[in-house]
Amino acid sequence: MFAVSPDVALLVLGLLLLLTVIAGNLSSRFGLPALIGFLGLGMLAGVDGPGAISFSDYALTQNIGIACLIFILFSGGLDTHWKDVRRVAAPALVLATVGVMISAGLTAGASILLLDLPPFQAFLLGAVVASTDAAAVFAILRTSGLDLHGDVPALIEVESGSNDPMAIFLVGAALLFIATPGASPLMLVPDFALQMVLGTLTGLAVGYLLPELLKRSHYRNAGLSFVISISAALIAYGLAELPGGNGFLAAYVAGLVAGNRTYTAKRLVSTFQDGMAWLAQVVMFLTLGLLVAPSNLVDIIAPGLAITVILMFVARPMSVFICLAPFRRFDWRAKLFISWAGLRGAVPIVLATFPMVAGVPGAFTIFNVVFFVVLISSIIQGPSIKWLAARLDIASRTGAEGPRLPDPALPPATGTPD
Template identity: 70%
Template sequence: MPAPSPQFALLAIGILLLATVVAGSFSSRFGLPALIGFLGLGMLAGVDGPGGIAFDNYLLTQSVGVACLIFILFSGGLDTDWKAVRKVALPALCLATFGVIISAGTIAVSAALIFDMTLLQGALLGAVVASTDAAAVFAILRSTGLDVDGDVPALIEFESGTNDPMAIFLVGAVLLLMAAPAAPLTGMAVDFGQQMTMGGLIGVAAGWMMPELLKRSAYPDGGTAFVIPIAGALVAYGLAEAAGGNGFLAAYVAGLVAGNRVYAARKMVSTFQDGIAWLAQVVMFLTLGLLVTPTNLGDVILPGVAITFILMLVARPLSVFLCLAPFRRYGWREKLFVSWAGLRGAVPIVLATFPIVAGVPGAFAIFNVVFFVVVLSSLIQGPTVKPVAEWLGIARMNGGEAPEPKPRVPQGF
């Protein structure tokens, strides 16, 4: 089959991007995360759909996913008000670290007991699906006019921005144990500390430098105001990775620091980066949708359904209730909502390409299970976030008064 001309390829890309945005908006009207529309269109354009595009380059998909995640995390940091999240930083970081470990461990044991998986394969699956995607939740909250009382939204937001590095580290650690079973665990702990420390420090430095460059630029409101933030996000990630740190953490922290400093082009930069992050989500989900072959998902329906319900009803609630236990200001209602709002998004699907690229046995089955889990979780949890918040009595509609909460359970319950 001859390769399409550059003009036709560019036209097709433009049409796909426009159609993806429409599909994402359409899915949001039904209370579904936009990723459902993005993924669905990618699958329709793929080899099993009417588009018939044959795409199976997992390495390219991984690279596209990593690049897109850099800008998504950086933009998320830019839009995070530190004053709002400062008081939830400690519980959010507990969820982003220990919560991810608890979720991954629960899935690992469940997968090893229920299915024909080794404990390491179960641990790999658990690590891949352990991180959450609050971007999908907040898209639903905005589209339905739902707000939640207290600092619960800030908790979910800050957790989602900081839990990806832990999931990425766990995936790397399990892959290392698969390749070298005798690898010392103490060395991994030291490596984790180095990754978090270097990632955080480089992120702070990059986030501080970006506004300084914009302040000193001869054209603070011109083209450089758009170029410098893009460069800052890439430098933060690349420098952190080169120094042995976690690049994703560096990108998020860089955005967080830069977004909470004062400089002339701040509002314009934030708006531009929101557009970049939106484009990154479209490209990433569309690519992931192209990669999936729907006819291969039939064999993973049973394990996919089982893992999804274990994740939603056991692993996530267990991690939330244990991690938030020391923080008495969160009652059981808030904990239940945080548990239910833990939707899975792009990161697990991107992480699922790592075992394939590494040549791990059974990696394709894990990828299909992860894809099924993400889609099923979004279809079930996405439309029910609003009803659950209302049922728990913590919803505030359209900026109005919160509904009368249900009677509180006594402290000793």
């Protein structure tokens, strides 16, 4: 193994980041989600591509993914208006919990039949792919120019930002049952409640204190507000995780609370965190692309396609129609669009590293199937979202043309940061 000098390593890293952004931009021009370009560049740079970079550290990938998801969720919370959350809180909560369980169960059943996986491994696969991805959903909805009717966009965004905790809990439960076959599901209920409560309370506290700190400290250097916002996201995650709470939920709630309060540096912090979220996506997808060897996907093409079809056309639609049945303001068109807009992205792939790190039997197959499902569903669903919105007549306009209305939650642009 040859040694690489630090200057060469930094040069290669800089070039990879730049090329990844260019690849994401090119994929967007063809109507594909940017994550396809990010992943594609990573795979080209990987062991099976011309870059020939050998990378197989699943534990490091998991840690990188966790760090990146913190900033993606924090930024997503900053950009979500509280009035939207209040309108869709009930249906979003049902989708983010019961909906995830329904999707996981249906996908698990299909995995037993199609992949011949043992029941717990099949449930693990179902849990990994059950949640929608905040990064993918935020990116598609905020760059597509869609102006959707009613509460549909708010529901999609709030659900995607809040359903990761349930998926993570189900993955942890599956890993527990695999390691301890005699474990009772009832023993997990208090743990789940503790995760949700501690995550929510921590997020509320950090989200309240961030604006207070920026308002009271009178920082004259605007760059320090960026540092404080980074620390807030990391502190929210860490403070929640230490006593057993859900750090991802805490990061999202902290961003949500901070984003709906008023302080002078708000516009700067929001813009900076948006950049941090994009950087996190680039780094995360590039790393995931490096990790996957396309040659490993050949053997799972047929079952991977079958699982993708089940997830896109059976599991996700059934979970949406069942969970939204009590909420009459969402008609069948809205439910169909919400089903189709439940994009998968980096979260399932990051979660798929957990069984790899834990040494679960069949984990390599699960990881490759999850990667294949995310890749194919993104290629199919991402470009067709605008077309489907037009066909269902739930969009006022499609395309990014037209003036962008100012955000009423942000202070005037003439404000001077503290």
